[in-house]
Amino acid sequence: MIQVKNLIKVLERNKINFFTGVPDSILKGISNYLEKYPHKKHVIATNEGAAISMGIGNYLSTKKIPCIYLQNSGLSNAINPLISIASKDVYSIPLFLIIGWRGSPKKPDEPQHKAKGKITLNLLKLLKIDYCILRNEKDLKKIKKLILKSKKNKSIVACLIEKDTLEIFKKNKEKTNGNLFRSDFIKNFISLIPNKSKVISTTGYTSRELMELRKKFNLNKGKDFYMVGGMGHASSVAAGYALNSKKQVYCLDGDGSILMHLGSLRTAGYLKNNNFKHIILNNNSHESVGGQPTNAKGINFRQLSYSVGYKKYFQITNLIGIQGNIKKFIKSKGPSLLEVRIRNGSLKNLSRPKNLTKIKEKFMVN
Ligand SMILES: Cc1ncc(C[n+]2csc(CCOP(=O)(O)OP(=O)(O)O)c2C)c(N)n1
16 A cells, blocks of 8 residues: 555655545545645646646746646546647656556456556556656655656656555535435436436436446336546537437536536537536536545526536525426426535445446437
8 A cells, every 4th residue: 555645755765746646446535635735736626637727837936846636537638738838849848647456457447447447558658758667665766767757857757656556535514405315306306207308317326326226116117328437518418419319318417527528518508409408417526536626516506607608507405396497497498407405425335337238328318
């Protein structure tokens, strides 16, 4: 195991003192540890490309190497600014990446992570990013060498961390946001939607709870497409589907996921498909990967949705009258947004979507 504080100490000793990134389950100890740092030293970004770019901006103003942490699935979001701005062939900007390596061939993982895990090292090689793998405290010695290389060559370097390598660094318990759980809403929702609905659900606990609740309570209205990867793209998949269908299309989204690619809301807004219904399960946190804040708190989703072209906005904050409120949303002419304010807390022992091609085929049947 590697202690988070020892890892951060090594980086700080080597003059890295700005951290930015997108939370990841493997790296949750890092973001929890950094939560007490002020914004000048730590920023949670909305997507990995934005995190890389924050780091680039920080380097331009401080001349110091920034640290950017991300899950390997987010490497694809990061590649654009990495290769088109920071690479040696463009502006040659030194960056230090910490990558949570889901799906490393040494660790069993989910299908979407296996696919990305297998190609992660090759991606880094293609991008000409020097890297090391951190498996224990001794490996921390490799970091100094990498940072010196980055400084000297003005290049991007990275370290990879696999599952169960970093110690769990507990964060302070946050104040709860009301008393409605995600599962309370989902259970009511899938018992009320029309039979032929299509439900596209976002990455993390939302898809897992949706699948679990259907099984547990035998709720079979509508068909689901679980976005096990492609975080932030559920609403675009839903909007793409809605364009060519007369069915009611529901997107079950999260606040972290919506913020990752917020521009998609405008696309759904100007497309004006009245069968497109968007739900945001807003807990102001990345609960599925450790509960780090998303900073969704303070966003006025009513104003936001109307200004990007949605026709109706609804809000649910508790169980009282929940069925009536869901029915109003279901009846509305879209595009409409339903913001459901939920507290953190998920069902225990959730299984994961497994036979994905079967799920797709079932979803595609009319
Ligand atoms: C591109 C990408 N970056 C990071 C992750 C890791 N990740 C999985 S779920 C999740 C949090 C999602 O937050 P939110 O949408 O608010 O849903 P919640 O977890 O609160 O249910 C993150 C960051 C990912 N899967 N893909």
